Amino acid sequence: MVNVPKKYLDEVLPNCWYNIVPDLPRPLPPPMDPPEASSRIELLKRILPRELLKQEFTVERFVKIPDEVREKYEVLGRPTPLYRARALENLLDAPIKIFFKFEGALPSGSHKVNTAVAQAFYAHAEGVGHVTTETGAGQWGAAVALASALYNLRATIFMVRASYDQKPGRRALMEFYGAEVVPSPSRLTRTGVEVLTKNPEHPGSLGVAISEAIEYALDNDFRYVMGSVLNAVLMHQSVIGLEAMRQLEVMGEEPDVLVACVGGGSNFGGFAYPFIGLKKRKMEFVAAGAAEVPKFSRGEYKYDFPDAEGVLPMLKMITLGRDFVPPPIYSGGLRYHGLAPSLSLLVASGVVKWVEYGEREVLEAARIFAKTQGIIPAPESAHAIRAIIDLARRAKDNGGRKVIIFNLSGHGLLDIENYREMMTKYRGP
Numbered sequence: 001m002v003n004v005p006k007k008y009l010d011e012v013l014p015n016c017w018y019n020i021v022p023d024l025p026r027p028l029p030p031p032m033d034p035p036e037a038s039s040r041i042e043l044l045k046r047i048l049p050r051e052l053l054k055q056e057f058t059v060e061r062f063v064k065i066p067d068e069v070r071e072k073y074e075v076l077g078r079p080t081p082l083y084r085a086r087a088l089e090n091l092l093d094a095p096i097k098i099f100f101k102f103e104g105a106l107p108s109g110s111h112k113v114n115t116a117v118a119q120a121f122y123a124h125a126e127g128v129g130h131v132t133t134e135t136g137a138g139q140w141g142a143a144v145a146l147a148s149a150l151y152n153l154r155a156t157i158f159m160v161r162a163s164y165d166q167k168p169g170r171r172a173l174m175e176f177y178g179a180e181v182v183p184s185p186s187r188l189t190r191t192g193v194e195v196l197t198k199n200p201e202h203p204g205s206l207g208v209a210i211s212e213a214i215e216y217a218l219d220n221d222f223r224y225v226m227g228s229v230l231n232a233v234l235m236h237q238s239v240i241g242l243e244a245m246r247q248l249e250v251m252g253e254e255p256d257v258l259v260a261c262v263g264g265g266s267n268f269g270g271f272a273y274p275f276i277g278l279k280k281r282k283m284e285f286v287a288a289g290a291a292e293v294p295k296f297s298r299g300e301y302k303y304d305f306p307d308a309e310g311v312l313p314m315l316k317m318i319t320l321g322r323d324f325v326p327p328p329i330y331s332g333g334l335r336y337h338g339l340a341p342s343l344s345l346l347v348a349s350g351v352v353k354w355v356e357y358g359e360r361e362v363l364e365a366a367r368i369f370a371k372t373q374g375i376i377p378a379p380e381s382a383h384a385i386r387a388i389i390d391l392a393r394r395a396k397d398n399g400g401r402k403v404i405i406f407n408l409s410g411h412g413l414l415d416i417e418n419y420r421e422m423m424t425k426y427r428g429p
């Protein structure tokens with residue numbers, strides 16, 4: 001493999017992650033135990049890698065990226081490219097320049113591996129040889145499978161049974177990297193057995209899969225790794241924004257608007273937080289969510305569980321309620337009821353604006369992007385593209401030149417079957 005020149009790497013790939021907690025407009029409400037129940041915070045101490053737990057509560061602005069993790073970032077192809085979307089600009093014919101950071105260039109297909117590598121490293125450094133997690137559509141599971149392979153860890157991934165049956169491609173990807181992929185509910189845990197006893201045909205849910213992954217880690221003294229929502233996870237993702245800042249500087253560009261899609265918030269936080277906290281220039285920040293999971297328009301800002309079963313500590317966040325059951329939209333990564341506490345606070349205080357789009361208009365945006373720039377975007381990322389198209393239309397009406405940058409959090413090659421179904425659905429009978 002041809003490596004990027006060392007000088008570029010040293011200049012662009014950061015040495016530290018950025019933590020927004022000390023730069024938030026108000027103190028971040030801490031996690032809480034539910035009243036009259038066993039301590040969920042104590043549970044976290046037993047299942048998360050120790051260093052991760054430390055990072056979760058740190059108020060340091062910068063945290064050093066361990067050399068072993070930075071090396072893996074390099075192996076995986078960081079810094080990821082920052083492109084100018086000239087063909088899309090030409091099509092939109094508006095007074096804007098559009099740039100995008102391409103996390104889909106990473107081998108597992110999305111930004112998720114940025115934190116998976118860090119968490120796998122911390123488990124490995126503690127001498128733990130086995131990690132567990134859950135996955136819905138499979139992006140997070142693929143990232144954990146890859147990160148575990150890099151550190152020679154075993155990985156058990158509880159995959160929601162419906163996805164396990166419907167997405168053999170992502171399942172095969174995880175298995176190819178060496179992970180054990182278990183359909184959830186499974187017979188490996190008491191939770192799984194209980195659910196299967198009531199309903200042997202249960203299709204599974206993210207809530208059940210999380211409970212199984214945690215129980216399996218607790219019973220065997222493995223470590224549980226988490227794909228979004230935690231402060232530490234958003235901090236690991238800050239490599240995206242820090243790199244983008246440097247890349248824009250080298251190009252001599254200053255962004256006016258930043259856009260990223262939002263599930264739990266790790267992609268948005270990783271991309272936008274360095275600009276929010278470190279740049280003192282006036283910028284606009286836009287979070288793009290799914291209209292089918294209307295947490296921005298209908299959610300409440302309150303303490304709620306981040307998981308459907310209520311086994312984790314309660315977090316103050318914008319939430320639709322842990323028992324909210326989203327419809328089966330094709331962008332599985334956005335089917336989450338809550339929003340990371342730091343991002344919730346930034347939305348509640350007006351620093352971050354939001355938009356929500358339905359799958360039909362998102363599909364249209366994904367196809368426009370594929371037909372102009374050539375890249376098939378992940379359905380999640382296509383929500384950000386939809387927002388860019390709207391911003392371009394508005395810029396045309398209002399005049400004034402703008403530089404807009406968004407994060408293309410993943411490619412959609414493994415989602416092509418879902419796209420095909422969508423095309424059939426919206427083409428009509």
Ligand SMILES: Cc1ncc(COP(=O)(O)O)c(C=O)c1O
Pocket residue numbers: 110111139140227228229261262263264265266267268332333334378380381409410411
């Ligand atoms: C490609 C992609 N983008 C975005 C997301 C949304 O998650 P988060 O908001 O935690 O980044 C996901 C989640 O699976 C994803 O796979």
